[in-house]
Amino acid sequence: MSHSIMIRTFADEVKSIPGGEHLELCYSCGTCVSKCMIQQKVEPDYNPRRLLRLAIMDLKDEAFKSPTTWMCSECDLCYQACPQEIHISQVIAAVKKLAVEAGYTSPLTPVSVDEELCSGCGICVMVCPYEAPSLYEKEHNGDLDRLSEVDANKCMRCGTCVGACPLGAIAREGVSNTEITSQFGYVIPHNPLLVAFVCDWSLREDADVSLLESYPEDQVKIVHIPCTGRIDPQHALMALDSGINGVLVCGCKPGECHFKRGNHVAKCKISLLDAMLKQMQLNDKNIRLVQIGTQERGRIKYEVDDMLSTLKAPKEAIA
Amino acid sequence: MVDAARQPRIDVRAFTEVEKVEGFVGNFKVTLREKAKHVLADRCNGCGDCAKVCPIEVPNHYELNLAPRKAAYVPMSQSVPLIYSIDLDACIHCYKCVEACGSLEAIDFSQEDKIVEEDIGAIVVATGFSHFDPSVMEEYGYGRFPNVITSMEMERLNNSAGPTMGNLIRPSDRRNPQRIAFINCVGSRDKRYIPSCSNFCCMYSIKNAVLLKQMNPSVDITIYYMDIRTPSKGYEEFYDRAREMGIHFIQGRPSLITEDEATHNLFVHSEDITLGRVIENEYDMVMLNQAAIPQPDQNHMSSVLNVAQSPGGWFMEYHPKLRPIDSPTDGIFFAGACQGPKDIPSSVAQGSAAASRASRILLSERWEIEPIVAVVWPERCTATTKGRACGLCVKACPYGAVVIEGDKAAEIITAKCHGCGGCVAECPEDAISQLHYTDAQLLSQIRALLADKPEEKILALRCHWCSYGGADLAGTSHFEYTANERGIKVMCSARMDSDFIYEAYRLGAGAVLFSGCHPQDCHYITGQIIGAKRAVRLKKIFERMEMTEGRFRVEWISAAEGDKYARVLNEMQDVLDKMSPEQLQEEIARLKPEMEKRLKRFPGVPGVPEAMLYSDNLVDAILKSKEIA
């Protein structure tokens, strides 16, 4: 006898893709919607519960057009919280796969690669959590050049590749190298005590964001980044070099990164930077990484105050 | 409560546990352990002078540890019976209590646990339920955030007999909370913890909300829920009333609670499903409405009483629809939440129902039990043939119902025999038979089931109490499995004689399933163990014969595991499907002489030759009749 499922409806199609099996277990409790931060921070129409419902009800076109299909970054916070143990990101991925096959494309603007600068080294391919970049060969002045190209349907715009590219060949709108450095250092006449690179996802609650923004400009300058994976050690060094006393990098707790593993990349970068500063006999306390968990409301204030008080203390010599 | 104490025919034995239950309907022997209170029940007048002078304070478990009690204590002032106990784990032996008790001389430090045996006709099990511990759900912060409390803590904080005399305060600063959130389904309807619905919590949280609102109408109360279930009379109306009183209901399961460290106020994050919008609200206090779970000692009680458990651990009734009060054991009945979460009206109703079921027996002079018992052919017993009984039957009996006196043949004490059939299958001389499950009957059944294309068939031997029930549940749940299964029922896996299995393979059966209950669920105490030993032995024999793996399968399937029954059968079908017909036929033919060798003594069993003769005829008739039909 045969145990295979007969595919008759869109819901069947979703269920037949690995990860989509448990689609119909959803009883619409809304846990996923409030555990996820996309609706609160970016897209009011983002709603995983409703996408699952669209799939269950065979509303295929609506599902393909839904921002939820395209904006889920598979952080899986919802999966851990789901009382029905539905692997929601995988269900969404299954819908997305069918949408791409049906010719729909992502509404997100992907990162862009400058072909003139790209050397085809492949570091972006290694760091990307989504397998969006790949290398291809292109004829250029009679030679075959290896270049990186980015799959627009896979790129989630975390900027980890931007921070990793040794040649600065990749750009993401809003957080290109110049856009970041122009916010501090050489450009602003009065340097603040502290520059904070803040991952937009690490501060769940609006109260914490406004709290951070309430520091005076001469004390704390905030640079918003999409993920701590985007940080570039050079930016930190430039900040220190331009007379800023400290650099704080604020990201998500391990396991809670909005872009799967950008926070892990950041942690590696910061510990390398620490080691480098130590070798140069500079004070590595002036660069800090804090990783904030979803329940750690108010922690950011404690961290910033603590750092400010360290920085305000009689300075040790910074060469 | 008080009525029970006042009723002269009720003998209340508090602080007492059931250690052992033996016997059968109408004739149970129950061993009770009366735990030492170190206070003489007949002398204590409940004055409480001992507690007044006791210098030791420990958390009172009855008050959810929200209040202290003394080492000399009663759990609450209205305790029934009102007899104090000395908690020796806490006591420092200052003996002030002895002094305070004075001439009553009720305190006795030398008292020890007392073991009491009682003759009982019928038993009502009403062991109740316990509460899920929400501290394992990190997202709600119970145990870390002081103002997140459980529903039972709320009961005590809001109770005029409780530690705060009914003045609801929040633990962090003892202020009266103004904004309170209740979260339903904490741990329940959650596949990570308790997949089932806890039945009463919807009404329970509405009740608490209404009480708080009645006490103080300015309190702002929000109930977070997934579904509100109001399935009984008057419940929906009560829910209406709660909404009219201004209690807020938000459909949406909170995913997270965060706390402001300075104020200890709480922020509940959820989706408002009706709006489709994520909301974050601030509260002074959050109550988690915990799931109901089986008692921590439910597994232990299940083996003491020898009754099975449903998925989730609750006691399992004989039939979910038609015999919801009866346990599978005659004379043992369930009442209340031990059988599944229940509210107070249903528990009271079940208590009455159980009393009525039990009194059918208790008010009868005599009771009839099924005659499915073992009987001995004394002339076949080794005591007769060789002068000495081998005693295997005695070893196989879980009830001590088989006795061998001197050089006489084994004898069955019918009143003690529960009819598992273990001695029947174990007897090497085939000197014991089981009424209604004789070798002749079972052999004819097997031959009939394997009359037509035996190589396609899967013969499934199932015990009456568990695996047969599991097969029923597979059907009731419409879990589809292969129609090549041919089931046969015996009372216990202990009865599944090796000869039946050899015979099945001799006839050319495709596969054989040997299936009984899980060891702890056996209806006959240790019957399954006897069956399991035999199954393992058979498995080894077939391995040595190089039988294809999976053609003989041993599985323990409870009456609650319909899905497992279907899965096992489908997997066995897959094993057969993977073999080519030639390969299977070749194997059947190769093993046939082996089986015949092992069956040499089988025709010696009384009734078997007749059954063989009869079934040869029957098989012909079956094949012919199928052609015509």
Next chain:
Amino acid sequence: MIEQSHQPENEELRIGVYICHCGSNIAGVIDPKEVVAFAEGLPDVVHATDTLYACADSGQRLIKEDIEKHKLNRIVVSACSVRMHEPTFRGAVAEAGLNPFLMEMANIREQCTWAHGHDREGALQKSMDLTAAAIAKTRFMTPLDMIDVPVTHKALVIGGGVAGISASLDLAEQGIETILVEKEPTIGGVMSQLNKTFPTMDCSI
């Protein structure tokens, strides 16, 4: 020692076979008439028929009347699980004067049509085989008498919560001595810890 025969007597067997439709629960998957036709061809079967609901009054009456009319001495009912209706049919044959242990059931509902809706032919074959097996068993069945045991007129209630108290009171009020065992120092259970209780909103004690 029990005085019951476990060897069938050499009487002439007259088996009656009843195939239940159970509405559409069985008849929706297989045709009971085909099983009837099959059963008619088996040895000693003197009467076989199908019936819409064997457990209903009409079905039971049919069996009772047939026992008399056809002088049946063994009954096979192919219907639902023994956990459902074995007591029903044992009762029915007993009322017609037949020993209840001369009735055997074949489970063609829970363990056949409900589980094999996808395979009608397989379900039909299985129904026939299960019916044949039940017929085969009846050939070697013997009349058995229930075992009669004395009863101790004392109840034990384990657990002093609301259900246990309710059961104890009901038992005691019927005149039955009842021991109510509670492992905690006080009876009352969870209910006694509650504040006022739904739906009357009065005190729980």
